[in-house]
Amino acid sequence: MPRRPMRVTDKDEALLRGALRELRTRMEVPADFPPEVREEAARVARGPRMPAEDATDLPLFTIDPPGSADLDQAMYLARRAPGGFRVYYAIADVAAFVAPGGALDAEAHRRVMTLYFPDDRVPLHPPVLGEGAASLLPDQDRPAVLWQLDLDEYGALVAADVRRAVVRSRARLDYEGVQRTIDSGTAEEPLSLLRDIGLLREERERARGGISLDVPEQEIVVEDGRYRLAYRAPLPADGWNAQLSLLTGMAAADLMLDCGTGILRTLPAAPDGAVGRLHYCARALGIDWPHHTSYAELIRGLDPRRGTHAAFLQECTALLRGAGYTVFDGEAPAPGDALHAAVAAPYTHATAPIRRLVDRYVSEVCLAAAAGEPVPEWVRAALPALPEEMAAGGRRAHQVERESVDLVEAAVLRDRVGESFDAYVVDRREDRPQQGTVHLCEPAVVGRVDAGPDGSPLPLGHPLRVRLTAAAPGRDPVRFVPAYG
Secondary structure (H helix, E strand, O other), rough: OOOOOOOOOOOHHHHHHHHHHHHHHOOOOOOOOHHHHHHHHHHHOOOOOOOOOOOOOEEEEEEOOOOOOOEEEEEEEEEEOOOEEEEEEEEEOHOOOOOOOHHHHHHHHHEOOOOEOOOEEOHHHHHHHHHHHOOOOOOOOOEEEEEEEEEOOOOOOEEEEEEEEEEEEEEEEEEHHHHHHHHHHHOOOHHHHHHHHHHHHHHHHHHHHHOOOOOEEEEEEEEOOOOEEEEEOOOHHHHHHHHHHHHHHHHHHHHHHHHHHEEEEEEEOOOOOHHHHHHHHHOOOOOOOOOOOOOOHHHHOOOOOHHHHHHHHHHHHHHHHOEEEEEEOOOOOOOOHOOOOOOEEEEOOOOOOOOEEEHHHHHHHHHHHOOOOOOOOOHHHHHHHHHHHHHHHHHHHHHHHHHHHHHHHHHHHHHOOOOOEEEEEHHHHHOOOEEEEEEOOOOOOEEEEEEEOOOOOOOOOOOEEEEEEEEEOOEEEEEEEEOOO
16 A cells, blocks of 8 residues: 555644543543552562463564564464474463452453553553563563464464463564564574464465455554554564464364363354445456455455555455354354354454453463363353453444544644545445545545535445545544545
8 A cells, every 4th residue: 555654743733632532531441540450460460370380491482563562472483393383372371460350350351452542552451460570571481371282284283282381582573573584584493484384374274265354554653752644564474473373262262162161253154245245346446356266265366555455455344344252151152153254263362361351261261171170160250241341342442443543534634624635435335325435545544435415426446536625633534525627
């Protein structure tokens, strides 16, 4: 996608920050942790429950965006002597700090997940834990849930085990640095294996009919205290890293299904009408979709750096709506009810307990199942309420993301009302085809467009010159009309 720096001017900084504060107030986002939560966090940070097993000899490394301090996962990759690979995947052991029924636990259930604003971050756990004692920071001994995942030479999982262990990360890496090192051929084997294993897992995903959408992200970038908008097309390293998280989530789902207790992340298959609409959108965008080519095959052939392909990938996210959580205790759900349609296999959220509530419970179920022990009663008691808790948290996180972007877009464009821009129509309302959404070629803005009273439907999937009619942070999100003539 085109990338053009678009900054919020100095005179708009105070206005934007004020609008973001008002957004947090309106959404009743907690400003700070209650005193009893902070006190408990400080106490347990000084003395967490440390596992008996010592795995600090594993030279683990983390891969996260630059500046991240809430590090949920670390990995070490190796070849197996008989052929194939071994993945060590360490996940922060939040339960080593958060006692069931305590103040920390109650606050985590209230917050559900970390919320990200352009100017702030509202964490699930107090920073003394999430960015300190529980985070898998380099050169620090940490309690972890350590997965050992053995793969054959084709990347298929042949054995999985999980246990508690003390771990020590050796390096904090970021995606762009990892990509450069691997591309240059200078990566040592544990890191170079990320590509080898990632590619094999991507091939296995293709074979089972799974789909990973490489949708360019509309990012709010903060540089020197100022904001700009940009598109970021995922790097191959993003995808390889995601495959290891998916692998762990699939292994955790299988373990829970075997023991008969757990919580899965599920997604029903998309209705035929939704896929049919994508065929229409592909034709409008000039994307060749032969009848013999499946949806999954088409997606894998698209380039997210191309404007029309990026617009189509954005439309494909509609097929992921309807995801939820399925709880079971005593009897595993039927295969069809346990499936995540995009993963094309049973799957669960397991790898981000610092930032997401449900993952802590998944780890506890898997640890009990691997040890052949009963699932703790406090876990079983909490499972039934988790789907609705996670759904409510997800809705709030989505609202935060969308409204934050709306505010920054309005601040970026507030002095350009009346100007025209090149765009693609990426969506239109079925009941009112004169209204829809445009994706500007530059800057990185997505906004509503109204074709006006003449009744002409918007040209879905086609380029459209649009004129900006509104942009006022905190009052009017960006709005466009076609720029005829």
